[in-house]
Amino acid sequence: IxxxxxxxxxxxxxxxxxxxxxxxxxxxxxxxxxxxxxxxxxxxxxxxxxxxxxxxxxxxxxxxxxxxxxxxxxxxxxxxxxxFENKMNAVFHSNIQEGIRHYYDDLDFKNILDFVQEKFSCCGGDEYRDWEVNQYHSCNGSGPLACGVPYTCCIRKAPGEVINTLCGYRTLDKERLELLDVIHVRGCIHAVGLWLKDNFEATLGIVCSLLLPQVCG
Structure with a gap:
């Protein structure tokens, strides 16, 4: 069912x-x-x-x-x-960049990326500068989002803090060290990859515990 x-x-x-x-x-x-x-x-x-x-x-x-x-x-x-971690990362990066390009056109992808960026404290695919490919966030743009990143990339000072939606303003033209207290500079591919490696044994154990009884039964 x-x-x-x-x-x-x-x-x-x-x-x-x-x-x-x-x-x-x-x-x-x-x-x-x-x-x-x-x-x-x-x-x-x-x-x-x-x-x-x-x-x-x-x-x-x-x-x-x-x-x-x-x-x-x-x-x-x-x-x-x-x-083949490097090759797989390149495939994911290409797909994520395409998604970032259409970030405001596809609500499904937007919601997923926002969740991942907040959950794993990351920004973009490979790094925060991936947002340059979006026409609204590009440094060549003229709107309020130009040269910035979405607020889901921003570092929350305290749990449950009401965050300023323009906290990522003018961050794409700055160096990583200048942004360590403002936004998450690590890309989501690396952040999720590190999480999977840190929890590899637990993840494998859960998969085996769910599938092995069905296969053996």
Whole structure:
């Protein structure tokens, strides 16, 4: 049922995204990820349920092998990310820059990036200067956002502090050392990567604890 709910949400989100489509990269389309996740969860659960109710060995074997393939694929992707970290970072950076370019045109991407920047205390993809590619934040612009970064990049002095939305004003033309008390200068690719490395054992443990019982059962 949960898989079906995710699938329906994904379909609705994708229909809405198509009305105002500006981004093509799969990394920038949460609706597509929801569609794939929902379809996979619903399909696998349906096969397992029918196989169990009808005591159908073929369906139960299919259920087992699909779960095993999903488990091994996740492990493979994890190791690929570790081994080819630089190449993967370049792919993510390219997609994030494209998203930043259309930051105010795509609400889904905007909400995700704002959340990541606040949650992981980071700014941009590779670094804070990535915001230069956005026409409103470019130093060549003339608006109030010119040469600045969104407020989600700013450092909060105290938890729950009401932050000034123009706190990132005129930061793109300054050096990193000048901004250490104003905005987060580290890029989100590096911040998230460090978090994953710091929590690698816990993350792997959670994945294994969720998938291994299903595969072995």
């Amino acid at each position: 949960f898989g079906l709910v995710i699938l329906c949400v994904g379909i609705y989100a994708e229909v809405e995204r198509q009305k105002h489509k500006t981004l093509e990269g799969i990394f920038l389309a949460p609706a597509i990820i929801l569609l794939l996740l929902g379809f996979t969860m619903f399909g696998v659960s349906f096969v397992g349920m029918v196989g169990s109710l009808r005591d159908n060995r073929t369906l139960l074997k299919m259920f087992f092998w699909v779960l095993l393939v999903i488990f091994l694929t996740e492990l493979l992707l994890l190791f690929i990310e570790i081994i």
